[in-house]
Amino acid sequence: MAATQLLTVIEPDGGVNGHDVGMTNDELLHCYRTLLRTRAFDDTCMKLQRSGRIGFSIPNKGVEATQVGAASALQKTDWLFPSYRDFGMALYHGVPMADMLHNMFGNALDSAKGRQMPVHFSFVEPIKFVSISSPIGTHLPQAVGAAYAMKLRGEKTVAVTSFGDGGTSSLGFHSGLNFAAVWKSPVVFLCQNNQWAISCPSSGQTASESYAIKAKAYGMPGVLVDGNDVLAVRKAMLEAVDRARKGLGPTLIEAFTFRMAGHSTSDDPTRYVPKEQFAEWEKKDPVLRFEKFLAKKKLWNEDVRAKYTDEATAEIHLAVQLAEGTPRPGIETIFSDVYRDVPAHIRKQGEAAFDLAARKGDASAGDGKFPL
Numbered sequence: 001m002a003a004t005q006l007l008t009v010i011e012p013d014g015g016v017n018g019h020d021v022g023m024t025n026d027e028l029l030h031c032y033r034t035l036l037r038t039r040a041f042d043d044t045c046m047k048l049q050r051s052g053r054i055g056f057s058i059p060n061k062g063v064e065a066t067q068v069g070a071a072s073a074l075q076k077t078d079w080l081f082p083s084y085r086d087f088g089m090a091l092y093h094g095v096p097m098a099d100m101l102h103n104m105f106g107n108a109l110d111s112a113k114g115r116q117m118p119v120h121f122s123f124v125e126p127i128k129f130v131s132i133s134s135p136i137g138t139h140l141p142q143a144v145g146a147a148y149a150m151k152l153r154g155e156k157t158v159a160v161t162s163f164g165d166g167g168t169s170s171l172g173f174h175s176g177l178n179f180a181a182v183w184k185s186p187v188v189f190l191c192q193n194n195q196w197a198i199s200c201p202s203s204g205q206t207a208s209e210s211y212a213i214k215a216k217a218y219g220m221p222g223v224l225v226d227g228n229d230v231l232a233v234r235k236a237m238l239e240a241v242d243r244a245r246k247g248l249g250p251t252l253i254e255a256f257t258f259r260m261a262g263h264s265t266s267d268d269p270t271r272y273v274p275k276e277q278f279a280e281w282e283k284k285d286p287v288l289r290f291e292k293f294l295a296k297k298k299l300w301n302e303d304v305r306a307k308y309t310d311e312a313t314a315e316i317h318l319a320v321q322l323a324e325g326t327p328r329p330g331i332e333t334i335f336s337d338v339y340r341d342v343p344a345h346i347r348k349q350g351e352a353a354f355d356l357a358a359r360k361g362d363a364s365a366g367d368g369k370f371p372l
């Protein structure tokens, strides 16, 4: 595997060129189902935001294969330090859609009790999905430190951290990769190169031949992989995870893909992404690519897509009903999970705030005046 030559497994005709896929039909269909559920989740969140029912979302269309391929190489005991775009990794490992939507609505059942932004998930079960860090690149050193702790404890787990092409320009990228290699931390760096960091294209981000090649300077392997190919990402990730588990240290994987939508619900990509680029990558849609592969194995036809799409639609509708129907967190939860013993001065401030809320009532949506 190389840092400047794209690793591909699924050929344009759906064949795999003699490659040993090493997955059962059920496992392959689980990947496919997760691609469709991820797209359904993304699509619904966009609609919820556009209709004013949630405040914010981050599109995921186009990058699903990277997430599913990467997640499929992990064990449930491994730790993920993900980016805000990683819906597919959580869904692959069985996080219920409702739990993710509780965060999108910031309701009382949200694991962060409404104190994080939407798409800033955190889960302990069924996989360790560490709370998203909004400041770009800051979670890379977190993953390196956690992985180093796993090594010191003699655990056979690994930490995987996922970030974007823009993340490679952060200080966290440099210090994270440097220390990981020096300490031989069992960590995998997954750079999802979707070619844009909001409106900044890769040409404005780096003069390197690839992002993966940066690994060489830190003293670790770098692998460039086709991010729209579930099986290629899985192959690169399996090798990197295996290396980390054996105590051989970190790997940097660059998954080359494309964000087939805006950065977030707050921008308009038609203002800066060339039309031709959208058209070119529409043809490389990762879901269609995997369908071609499944069809060649006689595991796919239009009916299979319809069945899984219907299932995903029913699942997301139910989850939306649940999450939207769940009340907001009570103001008394502001210190929950923050302190073991709430310090006296904080308790005093809290009591004053609770008292004010009891007298003045709750804030209403869009009411910027509360409590003044």
Ligand SMILES: Cc1ncc(C[n+]2csc(CCOP(=O)(O)OP(=O)(O)O)c2C)c(N)n1
Pocket: 083, 085, 134, 135, 136, 163, 164, 165, 166, 167, 168, 192, 194, 196, 197, 198, 259, 263
């Ligand atoms: C330190 C810091 N600077 C700027 C931002 C604003 N910001 C949010 S997302 C983003 C782009 C990140 O791009 P990339 O790393 O390629 O990830 P992508 O969104 O494409 O998945 C920026 C600049 C931030 N969150 N943190």
Ligand SMILES: [Mg+2]
Pocket: 164, 165, 166, 192, 193, 194, 195, 196, 197, 198
């Ligand atoms: Mg990007």
